Amino acid sequence: METINKLPKRRSRLHKSEERVAYLCLIPAFLGLIFLTYLPLAGVLGISLTNWTGLKRPEWIGFDNYVKLFTADPYLKDSIIATIYFAVLSVAGSMIYSLFIAMLLNRKIPGRGFFRAVFYVPYVLPAVAIYVGWSWLYEANFGFFNFLLSEIGLNKILFIADSRYVIPSLSLIAVWLAGNLIVIFLAGLQNVPGVYHEAAEMDGANGWQRFLHITLPCMSPIIFYNLLMSLIANLQVITPALALTNGGPGNSSRFMTYLMYDQAFVNYKLGYACATTFIIFAILAAFTAVLFKTSNRWIFYEGGDDR
Amino acid sequence: MSEAPYVRLKSKKRSQRTMNGITLILIVFFALLVLFPIWWIFRTSLMTNSEIYKFPPSIVPKDWLFSNYEKTLEVFKFWKYLLNTMIIIVPSCLAGTFTATLCGYAFARLRFRGKQLIWALCIGSMLLPAMVTLIPLYIAWTRGLGLHDSYLPLILPYFCGGGAFNIFLIRQFISSIPRELDQAATIDGAGSFRILFSIIIPAIKPAMIVVALFIFIGLWNDLLQQMIYINSSDKYTIALGLTNFRGQLKSDWSLTMAATCLSFAPGVIFYLIGQKYFVEGITLTGLKN
Numbered sequence: 001m002e003t004i005n006k007l008p009k010r011r012s013r014l015h016k017s018e019e020r021v022a023y024l025c026l027i028p029a030f031l032g033l034i035f036l037t038y039l040p041l042a043g044v045l046g047i048s049l050t051n052w053t054g055l056k057r058p059e060w061i062g063f064d065n066y067v068k069l070f071t072a073d074p075y076l077k078d079s080i081i082a083t084i085y086f087a088v089l090s091v092a093g094s095m096i097y098s099l100f101i102a103m104l105l106n107r108k109i110p111g112r113g114f115f116r117a118v119f120y121v122p123y124v125l126p127a128v129a130i131y132v133g134w135s136w137l138y139e140a141n142f143g144f145f146n147f148l149l150s151e152i153g154l155n156k157i158l159f160i161a162d163s164r165y166v167i168p169s170l171s172l173i174a175v176w177l178a179g180n181l182i183v184i185f186l187a188g189l190q191n192v193p194g195v196y197h198e199a200a201e202m203d204g205a206n207g208w209q210r211f212l213h214i215t216l217p218c219m220s221p222i223i224f225y226n227l228l229m230s231l232i233a234n235l236q237v238i239t240p241a242l243a244l245t246n247g248g249p250g251n252s253s254r255f256m257t258y259l260m261y262d263q264a265f266v267n268y269k270l271g272y273a274c275a276t277t278f279i280i281f282a283i284l285a286a287f288t289a290v291l292f293k294t295s296n297r298w299i300f301y302e303g304g305d306d307r
Numbered sequence: 308m309s310e311a312p313y314v315r316l317k318s319k320k321r322s323q324r325t326m327n328g329i330t331l332i333l334i335v336f337f338a339l340l341v342l343f344p345i346w347w348i349f350r351t352s353l354m355t356n357s358e359i360y361k362f363p364p365s366i367v368p369k370d371w372l373f374s375n376y377e378k379t380l381e382v383f384k385f386w387k388y389l390l391n392t393m394i395i396i397v398p399s400c401l402a403g404t405f406t407a408t409l410c411g412y413a414f415a416r417l418r419f420r421g422k423q424l425i426w427a428l429c430i431g432s433m434l435l436p437a438m439v440t441l442i443p444l445y446i447a448w449t450r451g452l453g454l455h456d457s458y459l460p461l462i463l464p465y466f467c468g469g470g471a472f473n474i475f476l477i478r479q480f481i482s483s484i485p486r487e488l489d490q491a492a493t494i495d496g497a498g499s500f501r502i503l504f505s506i507i508i509p510a511i512k513p514a515m516i517v518v519a520l521f522i523f524i525g526l527w528n529d530l531l532q533q534m535i536y537i538n539s540s541d542k543y544t545i546a547l548g549l550t551n552f553r554g555q556l557k558s559d560w561s562l563t564m565a566a567t568c569l570s571f572a573p574g575v576i577f578y579l580i581g582q583k584y585f586v587e588g589i590t591l592t593g594l595k596n
Contacts (some may be wrong), residue, residue: 015418022419022422025503026409026413032464035467101337118342125574128530132553132566133564136348136351243553281436288434
Protein backbone atom coordinates (compact mmCIF):
# COMPACT_ATOMS: atom_id res chain seq x y z
CA MET A 1 0.00 0.00 0.00
CA GLU A 2 2.75 2.36 0.94
CA THR A 3 4.78 1.79 -2.19
CA ILE A 4 1.75 2.43 -4.35
CA ASN A 5 1.21 5.76 -2.68
CA LYS A 6 4.84 6.67 -2.88
CA LEU A 7 5.28 6.08 -6.56
CA PRO A 8 3.10 8.83 -8.00
CA LYS A 9 4.42 11.25 -5.42
CA ARG A 10 8.00 10.68 -6.48
CA ARG A 11 7.10 10.96 -10.10
CA SER A 12 5.38 14.25 -9.49
CA ARG A 13 8.42 15.63 -7.70
CA LEU A 14 10.50 14.69 -10.69
CA HIS A 15 7.89 16.24 -12.88
CA LYS A 16 7.97 19.44 -10.83
CA SER A 17 11.71 19.85 -11.23
CA GLU A 18 11.35 19.16 -14.93
CA GLU A 19 8.72 21.86 -15.13
CA ARG A 20 10.97 24.29 -13.30
CA VAL A 21 13.81 23.66 -15.74
CA ALA A 22 11.41 24.07 -18.66
CA TYR A 23 10.20 27.46 -17.47
CA LEU A 24 13.78 28.56 -16.84
CA CYS A 25 14.76 27.54 -20.36
CA LEU A 26 11.79 29.36 -21.80
CA ILE A 27 12.41 32.72 -20.12
CA PRO A 28 14.14 34.12 -23.25
CA ALA A 29 11.31 32.92 -25.49
CA PHE A 30 8.69 34.36 -23.11
CA LEU A 31 10.39 37.73 -23.18
CA GLY A 32 10.72 37.59 -26.95
CA LEU A 33 7.13 36.55 -27.56
CA ILE A 34 5.74 39.20 -25.26
CA PHE A 35 8.00 42.18 -25.87
CA LEU A 36 9.27 41.59 -29.39
CA THR A 37 6.24 40.01 -31.03
CA TYR A 38 2.78 40.25 -29.55
CA LEU A 39 2.98 43.57 -27.70
CA PRO A 40 4.49 45.34 -30.75
CA LEU A 41 1.79 43.77 -32.91
CA ALA A 42 -0.86 45.24 -30.63
CA GLY A 43 1.19 48.45 -30.70
CA VAL A 44 0.97 48.70 -34.48
CA LEU A 45 -2.81 48.51 -34.28
CA GLY A 46 -2.99 51.00 -31.43
CA ILE A 47 -0.62 53.56 -32.92
CA SER A 48 -2.32 53.30 -36.31
CA LEU A 49 -5.45 54.80 -34.71
CA THR A 50 -3.58 57.94 -33.60
CA ASN A 51 -1.99 60.92 -35.32
CA TRP A 52 1.33 60.47 -33.53
CA THR A 53 4.26 62.30 -35.12
CA GLY A 54 6.72 61.71 -32.33
CA LEU A 55 6.66 65.37 -31.32
CA LYS A 56 3.22 66.16 -29.95
CA ARG A 57 1.08 64.03 -27.68
CA PRO A 58 -0.73 61.53 -29.86
CA GLU A 59 -4.46 62.00 -30.29
CA TRP A 60 -6.99 59.28 -30.92
CA ILE A 61 -8.35 59.73 -34.44
CA GLY A 62 -10.09 56.41 -35.04
CA PHE A 63 -9.80 55.06 -38.57
CA ASP A 64 -8.83 58.37 -40.18
CA ASN A 65 -5.38 57.09 -41.17
CA TYR A 66 -6.89 54.14 -43.00
CA VAL A 67 -9.49 56.31 -44.72
CA LYS A 68 -6.75 58.70 -45.82
CA LEU A 69 -4.53 55.87 -47.02
CA PHE A 70 -7.24 54.38 -49.20
CA THR A 71 -8.72 57.61 -50.51
CA ALA A 72 -5.99 60.22 -50.59
CA ASP A 73 -2.57 58.61 -50.39
CA PRO A 74 -0.60 59.33 -53.57
CA TYR A 75 1.66 56.30 -53.23
CA LEU A 76 -0.21 53.35 -51.73
CA LYS A 77 -1.69 51.94 -54.94
CA ASP A 78 1.54 52.23 -56.95
CA SER A 79 3.40 50.78 -54.01
CA ILE A 80 1.21 47.69 -53.76
CA ILE A 81 1.41 47.14 -57.50
CA ALA A 82 5.20 47.55 -57.54
CA THR A 83 5.63 45.12 -54.64
CA ILE A 84 3.38 42.41 -56.05
CA TYR A 85 4.91 42.82 -59.51
CA PHE A 86 8.40 42.45 -58.05
CA ALA A 87 7.45 39.53 -55.80
CA VAL A 88 5.64 37.53 -58.47
CA LEU A 89 8.42 38.05 -61.01
CA SER A 90 11.19 37.24 -58.53
CA VAL A 91 9.46 34.22 -57.01
CA ALA A 92 8.49 32.73 -60.38
CA GLY A 93 11.95 33.38 -61.80
CA SER A 94 13.88 32.02 -58.86
CA MET A 95 11.65 28.94 -58.47
CA ILE A 96 12.06 27.93 -62.12
CA TYR A 97 15.76 28.78 -62.18
CA SER A 98 16.59 26.99 -58.96
CA LEU A 99 14.55 23.86 -59.72
CA PHE A 100 16.19 23.67 -63.13
CA ILE A 101 19.72 24.06 -61.75
CA ALA A 102 18.96 21.59 -58.94
CA MET A 103 17.81 19.00 -61.49
CA LEU A 104 21.00 19.48 -63.47
CA LEU A 105 23.05 19.12 -60.30
CA ASN A 106 21.12 15.98 -59.36
CA ARG A 107 22.69 14.05 -62.27
CA LYS A 108 25.94 12.25 -61.68
CA ILE A 109 28.43 14.75 -63.02
CA PRO A 110 32.03 15.37 -61.97
CA GLY A 111 32.63 18.24 -59.54
CA ARG A 112 29.05 18.39 -58.30
CA GLY A 113 30.01 19.72 -54.87
CA PHE A 114 32.09 22.45 -56.45
CA PHE A 115 29.28 23.60 -58.74
CA ARG A 116 26.76 23.54 -55.90
CA ALA A 117 29.10 25.83 -53.98
CA VAL A 118 29.37 28.19 -56.97
CA PHE A 119 25.60 28.59 -57.30
CA TYR A 120 25.35 29.27 -53.59
CA VAL A 121 28.00 32.03 -53.48
CA PRO A 122 25.71 35.03 -54.24
CA TYR A 123 23.63 34.15 -51.17
CA VAL A 124 26.51 34.80 -48.74
CA LEU A 125 27.41 38.24 -50.09
CA PRO A 126 26.03 41.24 -48.18
CA ALA A 127 22.88 42.55 -49.87
CA VAL A 128 24.01 46.16 -50.09
CA ALA A 129 27.26 45.23 -51.84
CA ILE A 130 25.29 43.14 -54.33
CA TYR A 131 23.03 46.02 -55.28
CA VAL A 132 25.92 48.48 -55.53
CA GLY A 133 27.87 46.01 -57.65
CA TRP A 134 24.96 45.29 -59.97
CA SER A 135 24.22 48.99 -60.36
CA TRP A 136 27.54 49.18 -62.21
CA LEU A 137 26.55 46.29 -64.50
CA TYR A 138 23.29 48.13 -65.18
CA GLU A 139 25.02 51.50 -65.73
CA ALA A 140 23.47 53.57 -68.52
CA ASN A 141 26.46 54.18 -70.81
CA PHE A 142 29.35 51.92 -69.87
CA GLY A 143 27.61 49.14 -67.98
CA PHE A 144 28.12 45.57 -69.13
CA PHE A 145 24.50 44.90 -70.09
CA ASN A 146 24.35 47.95 -72.30
CA PHE A 147 27.58 46.86 -73.95
CA LEU A 148 25.89 43.53 -74.75
CA LEU A 149 22.80 45.29 -76.12
CA SER A 150 24.87 47.53 -78.37
CA GLU A 151 26.86 44.50 -79.57
CA ILE A 152 23.70 42.84 -80.86
CA GLY A 153 22.53 46.12 -82.33
CA LEU A 154 19.85 47.12 -79.84
CA ASN A 155 19.29 50.48 -78.18
CA LYS A 156 20.64 51.14 -74.73
CA ILE A 157 18.35 50.67 -71.74
CA LEU A 158 18.41 52.70 -68.53
CA PHE A 159 17.87 49.55 -66.50
CA ILE A 160 17.34 51.00 -63.04
CA ALA A 161 16.66 54.57 -64.13
CA ASP A 162 13.71 53.70 -66.35
CA SER A 163 10.39 53.06 -64.66
CA ARG A 164 9.54 50.35 -67.21
CA TYR A 165 12.64 48.29 -66.54
CA VAL A 166 13.51 48.86 -62.91
CA ILE A 167 11.36 46.02 -61.49
CA PRO A 168 12.48 43.33 -63.96
CA SER A 169 16.09 44.47 -63.44
CA LEU A 170 15.83 44.14 -59.67
CA SER A 171 14.04 40.79 -60.06
CA LEU A 172 16.93 39.46 -62.10
CA ILE A 173 19.20 40.19 -59.13
CA ALA A 174 16.74 38.38 -56.85
CA VAL A 175 16.86 35.32 -59.12
CA TRP A 176 20.67 35.42 -59.14
CA LEU A 177 20.54 35.38 -55.33
CA ALA A 178 18.42 32.23 -55.11
CA GLY A 179 21.27 29.85 -54.25
CA ASN A 180 19.63 28.69 -51.05
CA LEU A 181 16.57 27.46 -52.98
CA ILE A 182 18.85 25.38 -55.21
CA VAL A 183 20.38 23.65 -52.19
CA ILE A 184 16.96 22.83 -50.70
CA PHE A 185 15.61 21.57 -54.04
CA LEU A 186 18.69 19.44 -54.55
CA ALA A 187 18.26 17.82 -51.13
CA GLY A 188 14.62 17.13 -52.00
CA LEU A 189 15.48 15.60 -55.37
CA GLN A 190 17.94 13.26 -53.74
CA ASN A 191 15.07 11.96 -51.59
CA VAL A 192 12.87 11.04 -54.57
CA PRO A 193 12.98 7.23 -54.65
CA GLY A 194 14.88 6.00 -57.71
CA VAL A 195 12.57 2.99 -58.09
CA TYR A 196 9.72 5.24 -59.27
CA HIS A 197 11.80 6.49 -62.16
CA GLU A 198 12.99 3.02 -63.04
CA ALA A 199 9.46 1.65 -63.00
CA ALA A 200 8.16 4.48 -65.16
CA GLU A 201 11.03 4.06 -67.58
CA MET A 202 10.15 0.38 -67.98
CA ASP A 203 6.63 1.43 -68.82
CA GLY A 204 8.06 3.65 -71.54
CA ALA A 205 7.63 7.07 -69.96
CA ASN A 206 9.92 9.71 -71.43
CA GLY A 207 11.90 12.28 -69.46
CA TRP A 208 9.26 14.98 -69.57
CA GLN A 209 6.50 12.60 -68.46
CA ARG A 210 8.64 11.39 -65.59
CA PHE A 211 9.32 14.99 -64.54
CA LEU A 212 5.61 15.79 -64.64
CA HIS A 213 4.27 12.67 -62.94
CA ILE A 214 7.07 11.65 -60.57
CA THR A 215 9.49 14.46 -59.80
CA LEU A 216 6.92 17.25 -59.40
CA PRO A 217 4.49 15.32 -57.15
CA CYS A 218 7.30 13.96 -54.96
CA MET A 219 8.81 17.42 -54.71
CA SER A 220 5.54 19.24 -54.05
CA PRO A 221 6.01 19.66 -50.25
CA ILE A 222 9.43 21.20 -50.86
CA ILE A 223 8.14 23.35 -53.70
CA PHE A 224 5.49 24.59 -51.29
CA TYR A 225 8.07 25.39 -48.61
CA ASN A 226 10.32 27.28 -51.03
CA LEU A 227 7.37 29.09 -52.57
CA LEU A 228 6.09 30.21 -49.18
CA MET A 229 9.46 31.32 -47.88
CA SER A 230 10.53 33.22 -50.98
CA LEU A 231 7.11 34.83 -51.37
CA ILE A 232 7.15 36.14 -47.80
CA ALA A 233 10.73 37.35 -48.20
CA ASN A 234 10.15 39.05 -51.56
CA LEU A 235 6.92 40.76 -50.51
CA GLN A 236 8.94 42.44 -47.76
CA VAL A 237 11.58 43.71 -50.19
CA ILE A 238 13.20 46.99 -49.20
CA THR A 239 17.01 46.81 -49.49
CA PRO A 240 17.26 47.62 -53.23
CA ALA A 241 15.07 50.67 -52.70
CA LEU A 242 17.13 51.81 -49.72
CA ALA A 243 20.52 51.15 -51.27
CA LEU A 244 19.87 51.97 -54.90
CA THR A 245 16.67 53.49 -56.19
CA ASN A 246 15.12 55.47 -53.31
CA GLY A 247 11.78 54.25 -54.60
CA GLY A 248 12.32 55.70 -58.03
CA PRO A 249 12.31 56.44 -60.85
CA GLY A 250 8.97 58.07 -60.15
CA ASN A 251 7.28 55.65 -57.78
CA SER A 252 8.13 52.58 -59.78
CA SER A 253 10.15 50.88 -57.02
CA ARG A 254 8.46 52.42 -54.00
CA PHE A 255 7.89 49.04 -52.38
CA MET A 256 5.39 48.76 -49.52
CA THR A 257 8.04 48.37 -46.86
CA TYR A 258 9.92 51.34 -48.30
CA LEU A 259 6.72 53.38 -48.20
CA MET A 260 6.34 52.52 -44.54
CA TYR A 261 9.99 53.40 -43.88
CA ASP A 262 9.57 56.72 -45.68
CA GLN A 263 6.45 57.65 -43.72
CA ALA A 264 7.88 56.68 -40.35
CA PHE A 265 11.57 57.56 -40.50
CA VAL A 266 11.75 60.34 -43.09
CA ASN A 267 8.44 62.14 -42.49
CA TYR A 268 7.91 61.06 -38.86
CA LYS A 269 4.24 60.24 -39.36
CA LEU A 270 4.32 57.32 -36.97
CA GLY A 271 0.57 56.80 -36.72
CA TYR A 272 0.12 56.92 -40.46
CA ALA A 273 3.06 54.56 -41.03
CA CYS A 274 1.54 52.05 -38.61
CA ALA A 275 -1.66 52.05 -40.62
CA THR A 276 0.44 51.29 -43.71
CA THR A 277 2.20 48.54 -41.79
CA PHE A 278 -1.11 46.96 -40.94
CA ILE A 279 -2.19 47.01 -44.58
CA ILE A 280 1.09 45.34 -45.61
CA PHE A 281 0.54 42.77 -42.90
CA ALA A 282 -2.96 42.07 -44.22
CA ILE A 283 -1.67 41.65 -47.78
CA LEU A 284 1.07 39.27 -46.66
CA ALA A 285 -1.42 37.31 -44.58
CA ALA A 286 -3.79 37.06 -47.54
CA PHE A 287 -1.04 35.67 -49.80
CA THR A 288 0.02 33.17 -47.12
CA ALA A 289 -3.57 32.09 -46.51
CA VAL A 290 -4.27 31.53 -50.21
CA LEU A 291 -1.10 29.48 -50.50
CA PHE A 292 -2.04 27.32 -47.51
CA LYS A 293 -5.67 26.97 -48.63
CA THR A 294 -4.78 25.73 -52.07
CA SER A 295 -1.87 23.63 -50.86
CA ASN A 296 -3.86 20.49 -50.04
CA ARG A 297 -5.00 20.39 -53.65
CA TRP A 298 -1.56 20.16 -55.19
CA ILE A 299 0.72 18.86 -52.47
CA PHE A 300 1.30 15.14 -52.59
CA TYR A 301 2.37 13.50 -49.37
CA GLU A 302 4.07 10.19 -49.73
CA GLY A 303 2.51 7.65 -47.39
CA GLY A 304 -1.03 8.59 -48.31
CA ASP A 305 -3.75 10.70 -46.77
CA ASP A 306 -2.61 10.62 -43.20
CA ARG A 307 -3.23 14.31 -42.70
CA MET B 308 17.19 -13.42 -79.24
CA SER B 309 19.19 -12.97 -76.06
CA GLU B 310 21.16 -10.14 -77.64
CA ALA B 311 18.25 -7.70 -77.85
CA PRO B 312 18.09 -6.59 -74.20
CA TYR B 313 21.87 -6.34 -74.16
CA VAL B 314 21.86 -3.97 -77.13
CA ARG B 315 19.10 -1.94 -75.52
CA LEU B 316 21.08 -1.66 -72.32
CA LYS B 317 24.13 -0.55 -74.26
CA SER B 318 22.25 2.13 -76.17
CA LYS B 319 20.67 3.26 -72.94
CA LYS B 320 24.09 3.63 -71.42
CA ARG B 321 25.30 5.60 -74.40
CA SER B 322 22.30 7.94 -74.33
CA GLN B 323 22.88 8.43 -70.62
CA ARG B 324 26.46 9.39 -71.31
CA THR B 325 25.42 12.03 -73.86
CA MET B 326 22.82 13.30 -71.40
CA ASN B 327 25.51 13.69 -68.73
CA GLY B 328 27.69 15.50 -71.25
CA ILE B 329 24.91 17.95 -72.06
CA THR B 330 24.22 18.42 -68.34
CA LEU B 331 27.85 19.21 -67.67
CA ILE B 332 27.98 21.77 -70.47
CA LEU B 333 24.79 23.45 -69.19
CA ILE B 334 26.10 23.48 -65.62
CA VAL B 335 29.41 25.03 -66.61
CA PHE B 336 27.56 27.61 -68.70
CA PHE B 337 25.23 28.62 -65.86
CA ALA B 338 28.04 28.58 -63.30
CA LEU B 339 30.01 31.02 -65.45
CA LEU B 340 26.89 33.14 -65.80
CA VAL B 341 26.49 33.26 -62.01
CA LEU B 342 30.14 34.08 -61.39
CA PHE B 343 30.38 36.62 -64.18
CA PRO B 344 28.89 39.64 -62.32
CA ILE B 345 31.31 39.04 -59.45
CA TRP B 346 34.25 38.89 -61.84
CA TRP B 347 33.06 42.03 -63.65
CA ILE B 348 32.87 43.91 -60.35
CA PHE B 349 36.31 42.65 -59.33
CA ARG B 350 37.97 43.46 -62.63
CA THR B 351 36.50 46.97 -62.53
CA SER B 352 37.97 47.50 -59.06
CA LEU B 353 41.47 47.03 -60.53
CA MET B 354 41.16 49.45 -63.47
CA THR B 355 41.78 53.13 -64.06
CA ASN B 356 38.66 55.13 -64.73
CA SER B 357 39.68 55.67 -68.34
CA GLU B 358 40.07 51.93 -68.87
CA ILE B 359 36.58 51.35 -67.45
CA TYR B 360 35.03 53.58 -70.10
CA LYS B 361 36.99 52.06 -72.99
CA PHE B 362 34.98 50.53 -75.80
CA PRO B 363 34.80 47.61 -76.25
CA PRO B 364 35.44 46.84 -72.58
CA SER B 365 38.12 44.28 -71.76
CA ILE B 366 37.42 41.24 -69.63
CA VAL B 367 40.77 41.40 -67.84
CA PRO B 368 42.35 44.60 -66.46
CA LYS B 369 45.51 45.76 -68.30
CA ASP B 370 47.60 46.30 -65.19
CA TRP B 371 46.14 45.12 -61.94
CA LEU B 372 45.85 48.35 -59.96
CA PHE B 373 45.74 47.15 -56.38
CA SER B 374 46.51 50.75 -55.45
CA ASN B 375 42.79 51.40 -56.02
CA TYR B 376 42.22 49.54 -52.80
CA GLU B 377 44.63 51.77 -50.91
CA LYS B 378 42.81 54.83 -52.25
CA THR B 379 39.45 53.32 -51.32
CA LEU B 380 40.57 52.51 -47.79
CA GLU B 381 41.42 56.18 -47.19
CA VAL B 382 37.71 57.05 -47.36
CA PHE B 383 36.01 53.70 -46.89
CA LYS B 384 37.04 52.70 -43.35
CA PHE B 385 36.64 49.01 -44.06
CA TRP B 386 38.42 47.63 -41.00
CA LYS B 387 36.47 49.86 -38.69
CA TYR B 388 33.18 48.94 -40.38
CA LEU B 389 34.10 45.27 -40.18
CA LEU B 390 34.89 45.59 -36.49
CA ASN B 391 31.59 47.42 -35.86
CA THR B 392 29.68 44.76 -37.79
CA MET B 393 31.38 42.05 -35.72
CA ILE B 394 30.51 43.86 -32.48
CA ILE B 395 26.87 43.35 -33.49
CA ILE B 396 27.18 39.90 -35.04
CA VAL B 397 29.31 37.98 -32.52
CA PRO B 398 27.19 38.51 -29.37
CA SER B 399 24.01 38.08 -31.43
CA CYS B 400 25.15 34.74 -32.82
CA LEU B 401 26.30 33.42 -29.46
CA ALA B 402 23.26 34.56 -27.50
CA GLY B 403 20.79 33.64 -30.22
CA THR B 404 22.17 30.14 -30.62
CA PHE B 405 22.32 29.51 -26.88
CA THR B 406 18.82 30.74 -26.06
CA ALA B 407 17.33 29.00 -29.11
CA THR B 408 18.91 25.77 -27.84
CA LEU B 409 17.41 26.22 -24.37
CA CYS B 410 13.95 26.89 -25.77
CA GLY B 411 14.15 24.15 -28.38
CA TYR B 412 15.15 21.70 -25.67
CA ALA B 413 12.21 22.64 -23.46
CA PHE B 414 9.77 22.18 -26.34
CA ALA B 415 11.30 18.92 -27.56
CA ARG B 416 11.88 17.06 -24.30
CA LEU B 417 10.37 18.59 -21.17
CA ARG B 418 6.82 18.26 -19.91
CA PHE B 419 5.22 21.36 -18.43
CA ARG B 420 1.85 23.00 -18.14
CA GLY B 421 0.87 25.35 -20.96
CA LYS B 422 3.24 23.73 -23.46
CA GLN B 423 0.65 23.53 -26.23
CA LEU B 424 -0.29 27.18 -25.89
CA ILE B 425 3.27 28.52 -25.76
CA TRP B 426 4.29 26.36 -28.69
CA ALA B 427 1.32 27.65 -30.70
CA LEU B 428 2.28 31.25 -29.90
CA CYS B 429 5.83 30.51 -30.94
CA ILE B 430 4.85 28.94 -34.28
CA GLY B 431 2.36 31.75 -34.84
CA SER B 432 5.10 34.34 -34.49
CA MET B 433 7.03 32.56 -37.25
CA LEU B 434 4.41 33.63 -39.75
CA LEU B 435 4.58 37.22 -38.56
CA PRO B 436 6.72 39.24 -40.97
CA ALA B 437 9.61 41.02 -39.27
CA MET B 438 8.74 44.44 -40.68
CA VAL B 439 5.39 44.52 -38.90
CA THR B 440 6.94 45.08 -35.49
CA LEU B 441 9.55 47.56 -36.73
CA ILE B 442 7.93 50.86 -35.74
CA PRO B 443 6.67 49.91 -32.26
CA LEU B 444 10.05 48.38 -31.47
CA TYR B 445 11.82 51.48 -32.74
CA ILE B 446 9.66 53.64 -30.47
CA ALA B 447 10.26 51.32 -27.51
CA TRP B 448 14.04 51.20 -27.93
CA THR B 449 14.66 54.86 -28.67
CA ARG B 450 11.90 56.64 -26.71
CA GLY B 451 11.11 54.09 -24.05
CA LEU B 452 14.67 53.04 -23.22
CA GLY B 453 16.54 56.02 -24.66
CA LEU B 454 18.84 53.89 -26.79
CA HIS B 455 19.80 56.35 -29.51
CA ASP B 456 22.68 55.61 -31.86
CA SER B 457 23.30 52.29 -30.12
CA TYR B 458 23.93 48.70 -31.20
CA LEU B 459 21.81 47.31 -28.37
CA PRO B 460 18.47 47.39 -30.23
CA LEU B 461 20.13 45.25 -32.90
CA ILE B 462 21.77 42.81 -30.47
CA LEU B 463 19.36 42.39 -27.55
CA PRO B 464 16.53 40.72 -29.51
CA TYR B 465 18.86 37.76 -30.02
CA PHE B 466 18.96 37.20 -26.28
CA CYS B 467 15.29 36.23 -26.58
CA GLY B 468 15.49 32.89 -28.32
CA GLY B 469 17.01 34.03 -31.60
CA GLY B 470 13.67 33.98 -33.41
CA ALA B 471 10.92 31.38 -33.58
CA PHE B 472 12.32 29.82 -36.74
CA ASN B 473 15.60 28.95 -35.03
CA ILE B 474 13.81 27.55 -31.97
CA PHE B 475 11.73 25.44 -34.33
CA LEU B 476 14.85 24.18 -36.09
CA ILE B 477 16.56 23.16 -32.84
CA ARG B 478 13.39 21.48 -31.55
CA GLN B 479 13.03 19.41 -34.72
CA PHE B 480 16.64 18.37 -34.51
CA ILE B 481 16.42 17.35 -30.84
CA SER B 482 13.25 15.37 -31.57
CA SER B 483 15.20 13.25 -34.02
CA ILE B 484 17.64 12.12 -31.31
CA PRO B 485 16.57 8.83 -29.67
CA ARG B 486 15.05 9.39 -26.25
CA GLU B 487 16.75 6.28 -24.83
CA LEU B 488 19.90 8.33 -24.37
CA ASP B 489 18.40 10.81 -21.94
CA GLN B 490 16.27 8.12 -20.30
CA ALA B 491 19.41 6.21 -19.47
CA ALA B 492 20.93 9.37 -18.02
CA THR B 493 17.78 10.01 -15.96
CA ILE B 494 18.07 6.56 -14.44
CA ASP B 495 21.66 7.41 -13.56
CA GLY B 496 20.27 10.40 -11.69
CA ALA B 497 21.06 13.22 -14.10
CA GLY B 498 18.75 16.25 -13.99
CA SER B 499 17.28 17.99 -17.00
CA PHE B 500 20.08 20.56 -17.21
CA ARG B 501 22.76 17.86 -16.97
CA ILE B 502 21.07 16.00 -19.82
CA LEU B 503 20.95 19.16 -21.91
CA PHE B 504 24.61 19.97 -21.50
CA SER B 505 26.14 16.51 -21.52
CA ILE B 506 23.92 14.69 -24.01
CA ILE B 507 21.77 16.99 -26.11
CA ILE B 508 24.18 19.82 -26.90
CA PRO B 509 27.02 17.57 -28.11
CA ALA B 510 24.52 15.73 -30.32
CA ILE B 511 22.99 18.82 -31.95
CA LYS B 512 26.17 20.75 -32.68
CA PRO B 513 25.49 20.83 -36.46
CA ALA B 514 22.07 22.37 -35.88
CA MET B 515 23.53 24.96 -33.52
CA ILE B 516 26.16 25.96 -36.07
CA VAL B 517 23.40 26.30 -38.64
CA VAL B 518 21.41 28.59 -36.36
CA ALA B 519 24.50 30.72 -35.78
CA LEU B 520 25.02 30.94 -39.54
CA PHE B 521 21.42 32.00 -40.12
CA ILE B 522 21.73 34.76 -37.56
CA PHE B 523 25.00 35.77 -39.19
CA ILE B 524 23.44 35.98 -42.67
CA GLY B 525 20.40 37.83 -41.37
CA LEU B 526 22.52 40.56 -39.78
CA TRP B 527 24.95 40.55 -42.68
CA ASN B 528 22.16 41.34 -45.15
CA ASP B 529 20.33 43.83 -42.98
CA LEU B 530 20.35 47.48 -43.93
CA LEU B 531 16.97 48.81 -42.76
CA GLN B 532 17.41 48.22 -39.02
CA GLN B 533 21.02 49.42 -39.00
CA MET B 534 19.88 52.52 -40.84
CA ILE B 535 17.20 53.46 -38.33
CA TYR B 536 19.17 52.69 -35.15
CA ILE B 537 22.68 53.93 -36.02
CA ASN B 538 23.37 57.58 -36.80
CA SER B 539 27.01 58.52 -36.25
CA SER B 540 29.51 57.61 -38.93
CA ASP B 541 32.05 56.12 -36.53
CA LYS B 542 29.46 53.47 -35.64
CA TYR B 543 28.77 52.54 -39.26
CA THR B 544 28.63 48.88 -40.24
CA ILE B 545 29.79 47.58 -43.62
CA ALA B 546 26.27 47.92 -45.04
CA LEU B 547 25.92 51.52 -43.87
CA GLY B 548 29.47 52.43 -44.81
CA LEU B 549 29.06 51.12 -48.34
CA THR B 550 25.70 52.83 -48.86
CA ASN B 551 27.23 56.09 -47.70
CA PHE B 552 30.41 55.63 -49.74
CA ARG B 553 28.40 55.09 -52.91
CA GLY B 554 26.45 58.27 -52.21
CA GLN B 555 29.70 60.24 -51.96
CA LEU B 556 31.51 58.81 -54.98
CA LYS B 557 28.68 58.29 -57.38
CA SER B 558 30.75 58.32 -60.55
CA ASP B 559 34.06 56.89 -59.39
CA TRP B 560 33.19 53.36 -60.33
CA SER B 561 36.58 51.72 -59.80
CA LEU B 562 36.79 52.87 -56.18
CA THR B 563 33.14 52.02 -55.55
CA MET B 564 33.74 48.54 -56.94
CA ALA B 565 36.85 48.17 -54.78
CA ALA B 566 34.72 48.98 -51.72
CA THR B 567 32.12 46.48 -52.96
CA CYS B 568 34.75 43.75 -53.30
CA LEU B 569 36.06 44.48 -49.83
CA SER B 570 32.51 44.05 -48.51
CA PHE B 571 32.19 40.76 -50.39
CA ALA B 572 35.36 39.34 -48.89
CA PRO B 573 34.36 38.42 -45.29
CA GLY B 574 31.23 36.57 -46.45
CA VAL B 575 33.17 34.59 -49.02
CA ILE B 576 35.86 33.70 -46.48
CA PHE B 577 33.31 32.58 -43.89
CA TYR B 578 31.54 30.58 -46.54
CA LEU B 579 34.69 28.80 -47.67
CA ILE B 580 35.45 27.85 -44.07
CA GLY B 581 31.94 26.75 -43.17
CA GLN B 582 30.71 25.53 -46.54
CA LYS B 583 29.83 22.08 -45.28
CA TYR B 584 27.63 23.48 -42.51
CA PHE B 585 25.96 26.01 -44.78
CA VAL B 586 24.84 23.33 -47.19
CA GLU B 587 23.92 20.90 -44.42
CA GLY B 588 21.93 23.56 -42.63
CA ILE B 589 19.96 24.80 -45.59
CA THR B 590 19.16 21.21 -46.42
CA LEU B 591 17.98 20.68 -42.87
CA THR B 592 15.49 23.54 -43.01
CA GLY B 593 13.98 22.28 -46.23
CA LEU B 594 13.46 18.71 -45.17
CA LYS B 595 12.39 19.04 -41.58
CA ASN B 596 9.23 21.04 -42.04
